[in-house]
Amino acid sequence: MNILRYRYVLQQETLPTSPSRDSVRTAVGETHSSSQIAVEQARELGLLGDNILGSSFSFDVDIARGGGAFVCGEETALMAAIEGKRAMPTTRPPFPSTKGLWGKPTAINNVETLAHVPKIIRDGPDKFAEVGSEKSKGTKVFCLTGAIQNSGAVEVPLGTALRTLVFDIGGGPYEGRSFKAVQTGGPSGGCLSEEHLDLALDYESLQAAGSIMGSGGVVVMDNTSCTVDVAKFFLGFTTAESCGQCTPCRVGLKRMHEILDRITRGEGKLEDLELLKYMSTGIIDSSLCALGRSAPNPVLTTIKYFEDEYLAHINEKRCPAGVCDALIKGYHVDSELCKSCGICVKECPVGAITQIEPDKKALINSDTCIKCGQCYTACPFNAIKEVW
Amino acid sequence: MSVELTIDGTRVTGKKGQTILEVAQENRIHIPTLCHHSLLPTNGACRICVVDIGRKDRLEAACTTPITNDMKVETKSKRVLDARRLNLELLLSNHRADCVTCEQDGQCILQDLAYELELDLHKTAFKPQDIDKPVDDSSPAILYDPNMCVLCGRCISACNNIRHHNVLSYKNRGYDTLVIAGLGELFTDSDCVNCGECIQVCPTGALTEKPSRFMGRWKELEMTETTCPYCGVGCTLELYTKDNTIVKIKGKEDALENQGSLCVKGRFGYDWVNSPERLTTPLVRDDFGEFREATWDEALDLVAGKLAEVKDQYGARSIMGLASAKCTNEENYVFQKFFRACIGTNSVDHCARLCHAPTVAGLVKAFGSGAMTNSIQEMLDTDCFLVIGSNTTENHPVIAKYIRQAVLDRGAKLVVADPRKIGLVRDSSIWLRQRGGTDVALLNGLMNVIIEENLHDEAFIIERTENYEELKNTVEKYTPERVERITGVPADKLREAARMYAKADRASIIFSMGITQHTTGTDNVLSTANLAMLTGNVGKHGTGVNPLRGQNNVQGACDLGALPNVYSGYQSVEDPLIRRKFEEAWGAKLDERNGLTMVEAFNAVSRGDVQAMYIMGENPMVSEPDLTHVEESLKKLGFLVVQDLFLTETAQYADVVLPSCSFAEKNGTFTNTARRVQMVRKAVEPPGNSRLDWQILCEVATRMGYPLFYGSSAEIMKEIASVTPIYGGITHERLQKTGLQWPCPVFDHPGTQFLHRHKFSRGLGRFHGVEYKPAEELPDEDFPYMLTTGRLLQHFHTGTMTRRSKVLDTLVPECPIEINPADADSLGLADGDLVEVSSRRGTITGKTSVTDRSDLGTVFIPFHFAEAAANVLTNPALDPDSKIPELKVCAVRLRKP
Incomplete structure (x- = not known):
């Protein structure tokens, strides 16, 4: 009897979907229970288990919960997690297809791949290959998100232009804002610029541009995003998600993150850009698994496509997008907008704001101000302005 | 199958399955390594040995990448050296480079790499940071400084893959990753047995011998290769001395018997040699x-x-x-x-x-030669072990390593027969907890099942043995149900164990003093020989009757x-x-x-x-x-x-x-x-x-x-x-490299790996029908507990050496008296309480150790401690054949003083 088992692993999505600090984490518990129900229903209907529908074919599905770490998306780490071990990638060979889970030959497929299977079986491979680009066939689900009017999961033929995705489907940036960049492929993908809007979204083109298809994430950024900050954010994520096994990923990403951090604080040096590139090359070249080998992508692509923004941070100690808080020079009160409510005076932790008679407009003493920004967030009338 | 490839422009040939590193080393092409260690499985973690195999997108680790035909490998290109240097700089950016006082100075791989790659620490882009992690000096033996650690993973691999102690592991992830003992507690609070295998493989000064701190650096030390003075495994030691004092001991890594491994005694129990208490004059x-x-x-x-x-x-x-x-x-x-x-x-x-007289007596009678039939290394190929009366993990720790490797890595079966819940029980397929002194009944029971179920090796019995009928008639009476009444081992478990042993291709019996130190010691040994011959498990690789000798x-x-x-x-x-x-x-x-x-x-x-x-x-x-x-x-x-x-x-x-x-x-x-x-x-x-x-x-x-x-x-x-x-x-002269196994009758004889290959030393192996006899002195109303004695991992024999070793005597400074929790309860004894143990011959006092290692009604006392000498209590009744006293069973009573 031919028994096939398929182990479906719920890999908790810890991918940040926008460069804001709130990364969305899906509720694995919910996914788990609904998947479990689906499997049980299929079994009740006789579609899973021994001798399916009276045939000699047996097939079953087990659901295992993944370790919940980003690195579990790497196949060897995923197998380690299923075996109850610490999820650390191992070197290949042996490849999972020869020696995988519990030492047995193992095929590892993404759910999305499996979702294509019924269609290919039903309509044939030719039909499937009708759509897509020359080398990348079929469709792909992108997770379109970020500073964009319509966000969500979008299935398009591979090879669709980035512009179509961002503007036609996504509706473009919010009103009053302008498109600036797009991060494709998740946190270890690349950050592409306006010049790539006509890029065909397929495996080859993305790779040529320094990015990857990866998880299919497409995070759109507008003019209020700072690409240095974005690179730091994504690198911060991969640094935290490194399994810690190999040197370049464990220590290298941390050191790169420190360099980016000092650039966003206005303490960067011009040599830092060369250093970042040198480190990126070494880390990509020598990391053990795909996590380390792709983690420097956001840094390399932002340096490549948004070098001016780096230079502004380094040379002028200025964040053109107005994102990097440490570079704020100070605050001033727009006396036109100030209603003399006194809230900012109460909020200021160092007593740097005073209200001057007779109109009691607030005034910030730049000598004592510590640039904490509490007045800025507290003012109900947007009367406090940042000075860059 | 040979594979041809080019390394740095030189055409070289390797074998299919070899890694780039292995082929390079064979061809004297140097590729620096850090995490790679010849005794450990490779994990490819450090990325120092990266080489260019012509892939645009990446370099590959030489230690994990198999060679392929026509592969072109560059080991010294700029790209390769850049990556290597970067990784080394990164490691050093998170390493306290206290080379001036580091114990590993001169033997440190990190140091060697920095020299080889011509690193200028003052010019590197990264200043060392996060090197103030707390040092764990809780153990008297192992000093762990995480600030020196480069997370190569060698220690974890040694602890888990080689020794199967499973004490060391990683904590946290990414940059915060740390090597920890147990669940992140101090070494002393973890299950660490201080074997020091982690120190042996540590490439830096992160794990070092605590007693050797400031005793001498590598360049000052002289090395002498010798044999360990403790148990019978005979581990080869590298003794490092300075000014006539032993500074540290390492296991010799290419030694046949121990392959670099030692136990806490071998690695740390040497300071008695230089003790001021040594006699210096008549x-x-x-x-x-x-x-x-x-x-x-x-x-x-x-x-x-x-x-x-x-x-x-x-x-x-x-x-x-x-x-x-x-x-x-x-x-x-x-x-x-x-x-x-x-x-x-x-x-x-x-x-x-006092230990193996019955082994000599019994095995001479049965086989004609009174020694371990097979070799230690063969245990790696054994399919089923019957460990009976041997607390191997404590008394022969390095042999336990091989048993565990066979069981845990290769899936060999392990039947443990022991009244105590010894360390190997954890790894066993079946544990038979027989009552003290009932081994003959137990072994006869196993043979009863084997004959009953026709699992015996008839051809072997006919060709190689004699007196089978006597054995058959004797064991016929030992039905599993009867054996259950005598030994307390459930009949079904006995059947299961018998099948497991008999059906294995290569089954090995390992025993020690639990078999011999009885008035029926020789009978016990004869029974193990019977069992092995019955199933044809003598004279073959990976099988045999293997008494583990207690002293060097x-x-x-x-x-x-x-x-x-x-x-x-x-x-x-x-x-x-x-x-x-x-x-x-x-x-x-x-x-x-x-x-x-x-x-x-x-x-x-x-x-x-x-x-x-x-x-x-x-x-x-x-x-x-x-x-x-x-x-x-x-x-x-x-x-x-x-x-x-x-x-x-x-x-x-x-x-x-x-x-x-x-x-x-x-x-x-x-x-x-x-x-x-x-x-x-x-x-x-x-x-x-x-x-x-x-x-x-x-x-x-x-x-x-x-x-x-x-x-x-x-x-x-x-x-x-x-x-x-x-x-x-x-x-x-002939012994200089690896020694020789006797019999070695002439000068060109290579020694004998296992005995009784084609015929037994005595010609035919002889079966002996052996009847069960109870121990001489059993618990009664006056002395209701059964006392059994033995050794601890940390001490040796009468303690003359180990009690004078600072590390060992700090680890276990006094005599623990092991009592089952239920017995402790009924006696009103808590862990650490003083308890008075008396037999018909005397009384000693020691500290209660409440543990389920002891069965209900059984007390265990190690005999190392002169101040609480277990042998004050033991019974001098002798085995009539071998004159060994019954050190394993006597009756005692317990009292809270």
Whole structure:
């Protein structure tokens, strides 16, 4: 009897979907229970288990919960997690297809791949290959998100232009804002610029541009995003998600993150850009698994496509997008907008704001101000302005 | 299949499956490595050995990448060196480079790499940071400084993959990753057994020997390769010394028996060698009965004179000699020669009487040769182990390593039969918890099932054995149900175990003192031999009956004739032909009667039949059963000579004490449990005026009118080879590399890996029908608990050495008395409470250790502690065949004092 088992692993999505600090984490518990129900229903209907529908074919599905770490998306780490071990990638060979889970030959497929299977079986491979680009066939689900009017999961033929995705489907940036960049492929993908809007979204083109298809994430950024900050954010994520096994990923990403951090604080040096590139090359070249080998992508692509923004941070100690808080020079009160409510005076932790008679407009003493920004967030009338 | 490839432009050939690193090393192409270690599985973590194989997107680790045909490998291109340097700089950016005081200075791979890659620490882009992590110095043995750690993973691999202790692991992830013991607690709070395998493989100064701190750096140390003085595994040690002091010990990594592994004793229990308590000059009794220092001449004359006097007055048989399983083969040979040829008696014995006398007696009867049939390394290929009466993880830790590797890595089956819940139970497929002293019934039960279910090896029985019918008729009566009543082992479990053992392709029985230290010791051994022969598990690779010898040279002391019935090589003293051979070789008339055994001798003292005793390196005042009686005997002796390293409990009763040399101070050989004769080499000078044991013996013999002189221990070995067929081809020159396993009859013989290959030493293997007999003294109303004794991992034998080792005595400073939780409850005893244990022979007090290792109604006491000597309690009742006392079972009562 031919028994096939398929182990479906719920890999908790810890991918940040926008460069804001709130990364969305899906509720694995919910996914788990609904998947479990689906499997049980299929079994009740006789579609899973021994001798399916009276045939000699047996097939079953087990659901295992993944370790919940980003690195579990790497196949060897995923197998380690299923075996109850610490999820650390191992070197290949042996490849999972020869020696995988519990030492047995193992095929590892993404759910999305499996979702294509019924269609290919039903309509044939030719039909499937009708759509897509020359080398990348079929469709792909992108997770379109970020500073964009319509966000969500979008299935398009591979090879669709980035512009179509961002503007036609996504509706473009919010009103009053302008498109600036797009991060494709998740946190270890690349950050592409306006010049790539006509890029065909397929495996080859993305790779040529320094990015990857990866998880299919497409995070759109507008003019209020700072690409240095974005690179730091994504690198911060991969640094935290490194399994810690190999040197370049464990220590290298941390050191790169420190360099980016000092650039966003206005303490960067011009040599830092060369250093970042040198480190990126070494880390990509020598990391053990795909996590380390792709983690420097956001840094390399932002340096490549948004070098001016780096230079502004380094040379002028200025964040053109107005994102990097440490570079704020100070605050001033727009006396036109100030209603003399006194809230900012109460909020200021160092007593740097005073209200001057007779109109009691607030005034910030730049000598004592510590640039904490509490007045800025507290003012109900947007009367406090940042000075860059 | 050969694979051709190019490395740095040179065409080289490798074998399919080899890695780039392996082929490069074979071709003397240097690729630097850090996490790679020849004894460990590769993990490719450090990324130092990266090479370019022509892929645009990445470099590959040479240590994990298999070679392929026409592969082009660059090992020194700029791209490669850049990546290597980056990784090294990154490692150093998170490493406290305290090279000026680091213990690993000079042996540090990180240091070597920095030099090789010409790193300028002042010019690197990264300044060291996060190097203030707390140092764990909780363990007396292992010092762990995470600030030196480069997270290569070697220690974790050694702990988990090699030793299967599973103590070390990673904590956190990414940059915050740390190596931790247990769940992140201190080393002392974890399950760490201090084997130090992690230190052995650590490439930096992160894990070092704590007692060696500031004792000397690598460049100041001298290395001497020698054999461990503890158990019978015979691990090869690298002894590092400075200024005549042992600074640290490493396991020799290409040594056959231990492959770099050691246990806590071997690695850390050496400081007694340089102890100020060592005897440095002969001591004799003054007129007031107190010891005073004496010259060698005075002491030797006194010994020779007194022994001659006793011999004249009471006859040679009134002198008893105790040789030593701690001394070398050469010394034991000289000892028995001195006794037989000079004093004129066969009354020579040693502590094998207390451990494996039944093994020798039983296996000689069944197979014709009383030694471990197979080799240690073969255990890796065994399919099923029956470990019965051996607490292997504590008493033979390095053998336990191989058992665990076979079981956990290869899926071999493990049946543990032991009344105690010993360490191997964790890894066992089946655990049979038989009642103490019921081994014959248990083994007969296993054989009953095997015959009943037709799982025996009929062809082997017909071709290779005799007397099968007797066995069959005997074990017929031992149905699993009856055996369950006797042993307490459920019948179904017994059946399951029998099937597991019998169905295995290669099954090996491993036993130790749990089998031998009974009044039925020889019966027990015969039963193990029966079981192995019944299933055809003798004379084949990976099988056998494998007694694990407890002392470093107890095998050798037996081999060299420190036994009252045989000359060296188990040649009977009663055989006139053999006797004539020795008379000719030694130029003396030899006694034709067997001599006295050890316990018999102490009894003979009470009767006045033994008047003098010469004890070399043994401590019966702690090791013998019923110590009160031993003390009386020692006091009653007319003359007692003790030759030892320390003023032992026994030496305190001596008339003359002669200071001798430790293993680290002499050349010679030890024979390990697997019959491997291995070199012992001098590493330090002996303290004061102490002398080599064999030299002392020669002096005494010469002064007694039997001139005995040797130029060196190698010369003694030559004489041994000339009169001892099993050692016939053994010389010191031949032993230099890996030693030789006897039988090794001629000089071009490669030694014998396993015995009884085509025929048994005695011709046909002989079955013996053995009936179960209960232990001599069983619990009753007055003494309701069963006492069993044994050893602890951290201590050895009578504690003469280990109690004087700071590390070992700190780890276990006092005698734990192991009591089952339910028994402790009913006695109102809590962990750590003082408890008084009494038997019909005496009383001791120790600290309660509440543990489920002890079964209900059973108490375990290790016998290392003179101040709470378990042998005050034990029963001197003897096995009629081998005269071993029943140290494993007696009845006691417990009381909260």
